[in-house]
Amino acid sequence: MPKVAQRIATVPPYLFAQIDKKKSELMSKGVDVISLGIGDPDLPTPDFVVERMQREVANSRWHQYPDYDGHLLFREAVADFYKRRFGVDLDPKQEVLTLIGSKEGLAHLIWAYVDPGDVVLIPDPAYPVYQIHASLAGGTPYFLPLTRERNFLPDLSLVPEEVARRAKLLFLNYPNNPTGAVASLDFYEEVVAFCQRYDILLVSDNAYSETTFDGYVAPSVLQVPGAKEVAVEFWSFSKPFNMTGWRIAAAVGNADALYKGLGIIKTNTDSGQFTAIQMAAVEALTHPQSEAFIREMNAIYQRRRDLAVEGLRAAGLQVEPPKGTFYLWVPVPKGHTSTSFAELLLTEAAVVVTPGVGYGQYGEGYVRISLSLKEERLKEALDRIRKALKG
Ligand SMILES: *Cc1c(COP(=O)(O)O)cnc(C)c1O
Numbered sequence: 036m037p038k039v040a041q042r043i044a045t046v047p048p049y050l051f052a053q054i055d056k057k058k059s060e061l062m063s064k065g066v067d068v069i070s071l072g073i074g075d076p077d078l079p080t081p082d083f084v085v086e087r088m089q090r091e092v093a094n095s096r097w098h099q100y101p102d103y104d105g106h107l108l109f110r111e112a113v114a115d116f117y118k119r120r121f122g123v124d125l126d127p128k129q130e131v132l133t134l135i136g137s138k139e140g141l142a143h144l145i146w147a148y149v150d151p152g153d154v155v156l157i158p159d160p161a162y163p164v165y166q167i168h169a170s171l172a173g174g175t176p177y178f179l180p181l182t183r184e185r186n187f188l189p190d191l192s193l194v195p196e197e198v199a200r201r202a203k204l205l206f207l208n209y210p211n212n213p214t215g216a217v218a219s220l221d222f223y224e225e226v227v228a229f230c231q232r233y234d235i236l237l238v239s240d241n242a243y244s245e246t247t248f249d250g251y252v253a254p255s256v257l258q259v260p261g262a263k264e265v266a267v268e269f270w271s272f273s274k275p276f277n278m279t280g281w282r283i284a285a286a287v288g289n290a291d292a293l294y295k296g297l298g299i300i301k302t303n304t305d306s307g308q309f310t311a312i313q314m315a316a317v318e319a320l321t322h323p324q325s326e327a328f329i330r331e332m333n334a335i336y337q338r339r340r341d342l343a344v345e346g347l348r349a350a351g352l353q354v355e356p357p358k359g360t361f362y363l364w365v366p367v368p369k370g371h372t373s374t375s376f377a378e379l380l381l382t383e384a385a386v387v388v389t390p391g392v393g394y395g396q397y398g399e400g401y402v403r404i405s406l407s408l409k410e411e412r413l414k415e416a417l418d419r420i421r422k423a424l425k426g
C-alpha cells in the first residue's frame with residue numbers, strides 16, 4: 036500500500052481513543068457503562084415524516100439521480116420556513132441549496148474558499164469539522180477563544196488587523212456545541228459588520244436553532260440587514276426532528292457562495308440527496324404537528340437538563356443551565372484536566388463524558404455532558420457521579 040497523503044498528517048489524533056479503549060474494557064467485563072458522550076437524539080423521527088418517506092420511496096421518479104441543487108419543493112419549503120420562523124426572505128432558486136447533512140456542506144464550503152495560506156477564523160472550542168477541513172485545504176486556522184467571562188462569544192477586537200485581512204471565512208455556531216451558549220442579534224450585527232469590513236464570508240452553523248428552552252427563541256444571522264451580502268447559514272433537520280441518520284440539511288444565504296462556491300464542489304463530488312428524503316424533510320417542515328413536535332422534544336430536553344443540573348450540583352459540580360442545545364458544559368473540579376476527570380468518571384462511576392479539550396485548547400477545564408438519553412438512565416448516571424465524587 037502507498038502512504039496516505041501528507042495532508043492526512045494534519046488531522047489531529049483521535050483524542051477520545053484512550054477513553055473508548057477503557058470503555059470497551061469495562062463493557063467486556065460486563066460493566067453497565069452509561070454514555071453521556073453522544074450528541075445524537077435518542078428519540079425517533081416523527082411518525083408523519085416516516086410515513087411520508089414510506090410513500091415517497093415507492094415513487095419511481097425519485098429512483099433516478101436527484102437534482103444537484105435539490106428538488107425545488109424542498110428548497111421552497113426551506114425558504115417558507117425561514118420566512119415564517121425568522122422573517123428572512125430567501126429566493127429558493129438561488130439562496131437555498133440542499134445538503135446531505137450540514138457536515139458535508141460545511142466541509143465542502145471550506146474547499147470552495149480556502150487556498151493554501153488563507154486564514155480561517157474558528158471558535159475554540161468548536162465542532163471539529165471547521166478546523167480539520169481548514170487544515171486539510173492548506174488553510175491556517177486562527178482560533179477565537181470562547182471563554183465563560185465573555186459568555187462563550189468571540190472577541191473580534193482581539194483579531195489582529197493583518198490576520199483579519201488574510202481571512203476568508205469566519206465560523207459561528209449558536210446555540211453552541213459544546214458550550215450551550217447562545218448569541219443575540221446585536222452580536223450578529225457586530226460580526227456582520229466585521230465581515231463586511233474585511234471581506235470575509237461569515238458561516239453560521241445554526242444546527243440548534245430550534246433546540247431551545249425557557250421560552251428563548253434563537254435568531255438567524257440572516258436577520259441582520261445586509262447579512263446576505265456576506266453570510267451563509269447551515270440549517271439541519273438532524274437535531275430538531277431526530278433525523279441525524281437521514282442526512283438532510285440546507286445551506287441558505289449568499290447566492291454566489293452557494294451556487295458559485297459550495298455548489299461547484301458538490302456537483303463534482305456528490306450527486307445530491309435521495310429525493311424521497313427531501314420530500315420527507317418537506318413534511319417535517321410543513322406538517323401541522325411540526326411545531327408541536329419540536330415543543331415536545333424541547334420539553335423533554337429541558338426536563339433532563341434540569342435534572343442533570345440538579346444532580347451535578349448535588350455532586351459538587353458547578354454548572355449553569357443552557358438556553359439551547361442538549362449539552363451541559365461542566366467545569367472540572369480543581370486539580371483535574373478534562374481528560375483526567377473523564378477518566379475518573381469512567382473508572383469510578385462507569386459514566387462516559389466528553390473531555391472538553393477534544394473541541395480545542397480552550398475546552399480544557401470542561402467536560403461535555405449530553406442529554407440524549409432516557410431520564411432513568413440519566414438519573415442513574417447522576418447518582419453514580421454523586422457517589423463517586425462525594426463517597
Ligand atoms: C449536530 C451538528 C450539526 C449537524 O450536522 P448534520 O451533518 O446536519 O447531521 C452541525 N453542526 C454542529 C455544531 C452540530 O453539533
